[in-house]
Amino acid sequence: MLCDICGKKQATVHLTxxxxxxxxxxxxxxxxxxxxxxxxxxxxxxxxxxxxxxxMGSAPGLQVDEKVKCPNCGMNYQDFKAIGxxxxxxxxxxxxxxxxxxxxxxxxxxxxxxxxxxxSAARSLKPGAAKSKAASALQQLEDxxxxxxxAIQEEEFEQAARLRDKxxxxxxxx
Amino acid sequence: MKLDDLINQTSEWLRGxxxxxxxVISSRIRxxxxxxxxxxxxxxxxxxxxxALKICRNAIESSDFMKGSIFMxxxxxxxIDKQFLLERHLVSKELIAKSDSKAVVISEKEIISIMINEExxxxxxxxxxxxxxxxxxxxxxxxxxxxxxxxDFAFSHDLGFLTACPTNTGTGMRASVMLHLxxxxxxxxxxxxxxxISKLGLTARGFYGEGTQASGNFFQISNQTTxxxxxxxxxxxxxxxxxxxxxxxxxxxxxxxxxxxxxFQDRIYRALGTLKSAHIITxxxxxxxxxMVRLGMDMGFVKNIIMSKLNQLFIFTxxxxxxxxxxxxxxxxxxxVKRAEVIREAIGK
Numbered sequence: 001m002l003c004d005i006c007g008k009k010q011a012t013v014h015l016t017x018x019x020x021x022x023x024x025x026x027x028x029x030x031x032x033x034x035x036x037x038x039x040x041x042x043x044x045x046x047x048x049x050x051x052x053x054x055x056m057g058s059a060p061g062l063q064v065d066e067k068v069k070c071p072n073c074g075m076n077y078q079d080f081k082a083i084g085x086x087x088x089x090x091x092x093x094x095x096x097x098x099x100x101x102x103x104x105x106x107x108x109x110x111x112x113x114x115x116x117x118x119x120s121a122a123r124s125l126k127p128g129a130a131k132s133k134a135a136s137a138l139q140q141l142e143d144x145x146x147x148x149x150x151a152i153q154e155e156e157f158e159q160a161a162r163l164r165d166k167x168x169x170x171x172x173x174x
Numbered sequence: 175m176k177l178d179d180l181i182n183q184t185s186e187w188l189r190g191x192x193x194x195x196x197x198v199i200s201s202r203i204r205x206x207x208x209x210x211x212x213x214x215x216x217x218x219x220x221x222x223x224x225x226a227l228k229i230c231r232n233a234i235e236s237s238d239f240m241k242g243s244i245f246m247x248x249x250x251x252x253x254i255d256k257q258f259l260l261e262r263h264l265v266s267k268e269l270i271a272k273s274d275s276k277a278v279v280i281s282e283k284e285i286i287s288i289m290i291n292e293e294x295x296x297x298x299x300x301x302x303x304x305x306x307x308x309x310x311x312x313x314x315x316x317x318x319x320x321x322x323x324x325x326d327f328a329f330s331h332d333l334g335f336l337t338a339c340p341t342n343t344g345t346g347m348r349a350s351v352m353l354h355l356x357x358x359x360x361x362x363x364x365x366x367x368x369x370x371i372s373k374l375g376l377t378a379r380g381f382y383g384e385g386t387q388a389s390g391n392f393f394q395i396s397n398q399t400t401x402x403x404x405x406x407x408x409x410x411x412x413x414x415x416x417x418x419x420x421x422x423x424x425x426x427x428x429x430x431x432x433x434x435x436x437x438f439q440d441r442i443y444r445a446l447g448t449l450k451s452a453h454i455i456t457x458x459x460x461x462x463x464x465x466m467v468r469l470g471m472d473m474g475f476v477k478n479i480i481m482s483k484l485n486q487l488f489i490f491t492x493x494x495x496x497x498x499x500x501x502x503x504x505x506x507x508x509x510x511v512k513r514a515e516v517i518r519e520a521i522g523k
Binding site: 010012014030072073075083084085086087088089090092099102103106107108109110111112113114115116117118143147166 | 208210211212213214216217293315318319320322323327328329330331332333334335336338339340341343344345347375399400401402403404405407456458506507
């Protein structure tokens with residue numbers, strides 16, 4: 001089978017494309033496929049999708065300053081919208097207002113329930129105690145309790161209920 | 175250990191052992207981690223990328239679990255070697271695309287691979303053969319804790335681990351299971367199943383992950399979100415879902431065998447016949463036929479083939495593997511000839 005684009009070389013790459021519900025199959029040689037692939041990547045970039053979402057996140061009427069710069073890496077929110085990736089860990093603080101609705105859209109939640117990094121557990125505990133499992137569970141429990149308190153104060157009852165369940169779960173394991 | 179030693183060994187996840195390994199090929203977990211305050215890979219200046227590489231490398235190499243591992247800088251590899259690592263699922267497309275200050279560390283049995291300066295500073299991956307996510311989690315959790323005690327990870331109490339892309343923020347975890355579902359494809363139940371999966375916060379991808387088409391009836395099921403649930407809950411959710419899918423596939427196999435036995439066996443034996451006698455074969459055809467033979471082995475029709483050997487063929491018949499086996503670059507047609515030869519050697523007798 002010859003390549004559908006150049007018609008000269010043997011087709012070795014088989015591509016299925018769906019445009020407006022129309023499915024087409026393309027049979028391409030390697031050089032043509034590479035070119036086509038580069039085009040496709042431009043067409044369909046995660047950052048485009050994210051940029052769309054990043055706009056949807058903010059409530060209408062609420063003017064968000066897109067020129068706010070991250071003090072650590074110098075990135076602004078507009079840059080993020082164009083690239084779809086943040087510049088550094090500090091961007092999360094700098095763009096917090098805009099990011100929270102975006103994260104909520106992506107994950108359906110903005111509450112973290114996962115593990116703690118070894119270091120952050122070690123820092124607030126006595127040296128030597130960090131490695132024990134019980135210590136990190138205790139640390140986690142304290143963290144959940146603090147967040148439960150905060151959630152109740154902020155009247156985020158759905159989150160509060162979930163935190164309460166997590167606390168119960170941890171306490172039952174003691 | 176060197177890169178060229180890998181070609182002589184079977185990756186752990188291809189051994190074809192572990193729970194439910196007739197349908198579940200492998201279980202894989204990856205964690206995305208970054209160094210606090212240092213710009214993420216796409217924004218880092220050359221010196222900052224080198225700094226990230228140095229910090230990560232030091233932490234990894236001084237740890238217990240990476241003894242006997244190989245460290246490779248991506249820009250020191252040729253294009254066949256890069257493709258070779260990709261075919262073995264040890265690196266991602268992103269890692270080998272632009273290679274400045276990027277590296278990968280691979281453990282002895284290819285169970286652990288750690289990519290440095292991919293989208294995130296660290297991408298830790300652990301893979302197990304069969305249906306074994308909890309085992310994979312136990313391993314990766316320890317690695318993560320040890321690296322976390324040496325590296326100041328980007329972490330916030332409210333949002334968890336901070337990643338370059340907000341789709342990974344939180345646990346930074348992607349847990350996935352590779353399934354072989356030929357009977358659900360043949361009985362045309364697969365689309366409905368995949369739709370249901372996406373409604374439950376899970377996603378299905380092809381053999382090579384993100385953006386790849388499912389081929390040879392292989393599907394990777396993984397979690398979509400990383401905030402709002404503990405790692406344990408996410409893994410538990412996938413496990414429950416996979417258990418159900420496995421039951422559906424088993425039932426579909428039983429029905430095919432009971433109601434269409436002759437046609438069913440015919441397809442399997444024809445696939446085996448073609449693989450045993452072909453002298454030129456494309457990679458697409460190979461994967462489709464190997465999938466049928468694998469099904470035939472699971473059903474007990476095809477004997478005398480070792481599962482790990484068959485599993486290995488899925489990877490060894492990929493372009494870069496064929497070229498490594500031959501020891502030189504091959505044109506597409508030459509590869510099709512070499513591929514047929516490799517298959518005949520493995521299962522031709």
